[in-house]
Amino acid sequence: MKQSLRISLFIIVTFVMPLCLMAQGVSSVQLKQELVAFSPKSFYISAVSDSLPDHSTIGTMTDGGKKQKVVMQGGVSTSIKNFIDVNVRQDNSMQPVVMNIAKLDVDIKNKGNVHAVNATIGIDFYAGGLRLMTYNGKGSAETDTDPAAYVEQFIRKTIAKDLAQFDSWWAAHKNDIPVSSTVKVNVVISKTIDQPDCIVYSTHRLLQISDFTGPPQNDVSELAATYSGIKFSTTGETEKGQLVINVTLIPYFNKSESWFKDAGKNPILLAHEQAHFDITAIKACELAEAFRKATFTKDNYMALFDQLRKQYVDESNNEQNVYDAETSHGTVPDKQQEWQQKISKQVKEIGCY
Secondary structure (H helix, E strand, O other): OOOOOOOOOOOOOOOOOEEEEEEOEEEOOOOOOOOOOOOOOEEEEEEEEEEOOOOOEEEEEEOOEEEEEEEEEEHHHHHHHHHHHHOOOOOOOEEEEEEEEEEEEEEEEEEEEEEEEEEEEEEEEHHHHHHHEEEEEEEEEEEEHHHHHHHHHHHHHHHHHHHHHHHHHHHEEEOOOOOEEEEEEEEEEOOOOOOOEEOOOOOOOOOOOOHHOOOOOOOOOEEEOOOOEEEEEEEEEEEOOOOEEEEEEEEEEOOOEEEEEEEHHOOOHHHHHHHHHHHHHHHHHHHHHHHHHHHOOOOOOHHHHHHHHHHHHHHHHHHHHHHHHHHHOOOHHHHHHHHHHHHHHHHHHHHOO
């Protein structure tokens, strides 16, 4: 008996479309994993974000009056970050930079066998929360092959070009832009002032009655008044990517605002007024130390400056008032001597003068 052998041959045909996948009215673009010849020298891409309304959709394809979405497979930011991580040689010890895809729009119109492609892209570079540069690119083509191939190549080549452009720009400007989140504050107490009507505090130059040149206030019972304060000025600069604020404090005595009545012109009352100036100087030194100990950032430094200034000005005013109250404006000898000894000790120990 003869046996018949039946052989069935199954042929499996696989279509590979790495650039443009067509399914359910959606065209999908996938970036080709191809090594980028350029390597950044002054930064590395630490993250990729996008500001697109839909984080995957990048445009539309119109064919015969029917529109379908063009999407980037895996999402725009994820796909581009993966492409950079795999294909761009980076040095993670350099300045971390965030790349943001601010705009990516693709318009494909099919006319028979010809595809008209227009694409635009906008890329922002951020560091330390600052937008440093924005690059915009446009491309167009007519092709009788897969239009997604042009879109993929346009995106990939634009990324490489913008990385190279930004690297050159950042190398030239990185020291001039405060990308660090911390702010360095330098504080000095000045020994000079540019106002001829004012005297800067010094332990080597005590007040004299002749310094009190203001008109006396005859409607008050006090025999003398000292007008002193702390002048505050700042300048800013950038050093190696960090904002540096130079603070100058000047404890000063204003001659034209300070006065003596004739009945009060004596060494005892002059010593009382000198102690008022001493209190101002002590608070200036304490304020300088508070600035040195504080932690300043780009987000808090302006508010913290104002807060510390107000705190120490208020403390100075309060202590001046207590001093006057306890000594009855210098007319209670025991209390006046007690305060003067305390103040003199503080001036010596505080180490600013």
